[in-house]
Amino acid sequence: MTQHLYVDVHIVQTVPPANLNRDDQGNPKEALYGGVRRSRVSSQAWKRATRQHFDNQAPESDRATRTRRLTNELTTRIGRTTGLDREAAAPIATALLAQLGLSQGKKAGDTAYLLFYGNAQLDAVAALVTDSATDLAVLEEKALTEAVKELPVAEAFQDGHPVGVALFGRMVADIPKLNVDAAVQVAHALSTHETQLEFDYFTAVDDKNERGDTGAGMIGTIGFNSATLYRYATVGFTQLTDNLGGDSDAALDALDQFIDSFALSVPTGYQNSFAHRTRPSVVAIVVRCDQPVNLVSAFEEPIASEAGILAGSARRLAQEHLTATQVWGDTPLYTAASHTFTTREPSAKDTAEVLAQAFGEPVAFAELRTALRSRIVNALEKQA
Structure with missing residues (x-):
């Protein structure tokens, strides 16, 4: 154009x-x-x-969400798609999001800033472990981090933007690749x-x-x-x-x-x-x-x-x-x-x-x- x-x-x-x-x-x-x-x-x-x-x-999947509680939201989605309880799903969510390098907030599981994302984008991240969640749930922290490190987590947030993100953008000062x-x-x-x-x-x-x-x-x-x-x-x-x-x-x-x-x-x-x-x-x-x-x-x-x-x-x-x-x-x-x-x-x-x-x-x-x-x-x- x-x-x-x-x-x-x-x-x-x-x-x-x-x-x-x-x-x-x-x-x-x-x-x-x-x-x-x-x-x-x-x-x-x-x-x-x-x-x-x-x-x-x-529809819910086409909406955008702005929150510090990204880990909590991903934990919910993993549990919903795999049947794992929250205790088992939470470490997987943490390991996946660790790839992004988001600054952590004062409360455990919270980011230091509000992150604006599409609900469908977070669903796509959860889908990355749908078939392997049961195996991942039994791994120790270090092994779990190693097991998911090649999954395209950042890529899931870089396209497929909902209307809200496409219109109003997204600013993550310390992670330019997530900016819109x-x-x-x-x-x-x-x-x-x-x-x-x-x-x-x-x-x-x-x-x-x-x-x-x-x-x-x-x-x-x-x-x-x-x-x-x-x-x-x-x-x-x-x-x-x-x-x-x-x-x-x-x-x-x-x-x-x-x-x-x-x-x-x-x-x-x-x-x-x-x-x-x-x-x-x-x-x-x-x-x-x-x-x-x-x-x-x-x-x-x-x-x-x-x-x-x-x-x-x-x-x-x-x-x-x-x-x-x-x-x-x-x-x-x-x-x-x-x-x-x-x-x-x-x-x-x-x-x-x-x-x-x-x-x-x-x-x-x-x-x-x-x-x-x-x-x-x-x-x-x-x-x-």
């Missing part, structure tokens, strides 16, 4: 009072941008929500306007207060804010294809899963207290061949509330895209948007019109994804 393709995803989404992603004080994360305090949701929080969303729709370059970059979500931290003072009543004591059984506070967020992510389609062994069809499927899950997922912090799940009001897609472009500069000057903030944020995003393409002479391969504004409503007409100028006439979210796939397929065919 000679030409790089970048798929930029721009989202404007309003969230009610919530604490999606808390800091070390338990309050919503914030950032100073454009000289004012903004609500912020870290990229890590939204990447996890995205990964959980598409994993929940995939991420195909996705996710920006910190940032409010398009200034926000104020607020506190919910709550009390809980003791249902068994048979003595008639006055006062609450429990009191506390939860920090929260409400915000219209600009969210941005970019997918390097070329890198994604490489991570999936050159399979462009698999990369197209992974791209579609990412866009669906990135748009529809929400971090779950304090969700039972705030019921904060909303859908985006704008999802815009821009396919580029030069470089990814984050349009957060649209909101360096914070949006001021007139009749709300959402419509002004959508217009500002569209105008920034138009300005950027005109000034730099950009010619995106494809632009499209799904949004909730319509020219039939006088209050939304101006917003709908500027969005149409920037991204074309609005389409349903499913159609947006279908058309994106078709455009990328056409681009790949031309390159071939």
Whole structure:
């Protein structure tokens, strides 16, 4: 593949009072941008929500896991496939993973860091000893290590990546051969306007207060804010294809899963207290061949509330895209948007019109994804 393709995803989404992603004080994360305090949701929080969303729709074998307890997980798999009990399977798992040279954590059996792997990849490691497990189980440690040292354990983690690993990559600083370059970059979500931290003072009543004591059984506070967020992510389609062994069809499927899950997922912090799940009001897609472009500069000057903030944020995003393409002479391969504004409503007409100028006439979210796939397929065919 000679030409790089970048798929930029721009989202404007309003969230009610919530604490999606808390800091070390338990309050919503914030950032100073454009000289004012903004609500912020870290990229890590939204990447996890995205990964959980598409994993929940995939078979167990196609999911990815991030854990320190790799030895424990492999022990479980060996026991399941061979019938060995945990006491017999654990030394085999330890000997197999010793080949990788993973730094060990403070707790026995734990690695020093979280390792991100595909469930099918760990199943493949367990399968390496399916036929010999009974014989391996009776060996002493040194003999066991010698018996498994030629098995292709590292190779099992180097291909067959699930969507999560192919998209978000894997970093193991002391074992470069296990690294997978991420195909996705996710920006910190940032409010398009200034926000104020607020506190919910709550009390809980003791249902068994048979003595008639006055006062609450429990009191506390939860920090929260409400915000219209600009969210941005970019997918390097070329890198994604490489991570999936050159399979462009698999990369197209992974791209579609990412866009669906990135748009529809929400971090779950304090969700039972705030019921904060909303859908985006704008999802815009821009396919580029030069470089990814984050349009957060649209909101360096914070949006001021007139009749709300959402419509002004959508217009500002569209105008920034138009300005950027005109000034730099950009010619995106494809632009499209799904949004909730319509020219039939006088209050939304101006917003709908500027969005149409920037991204074309609005389409349903499913159609947006279908058309994106078709455009990328056409681009790949031309390159071939």
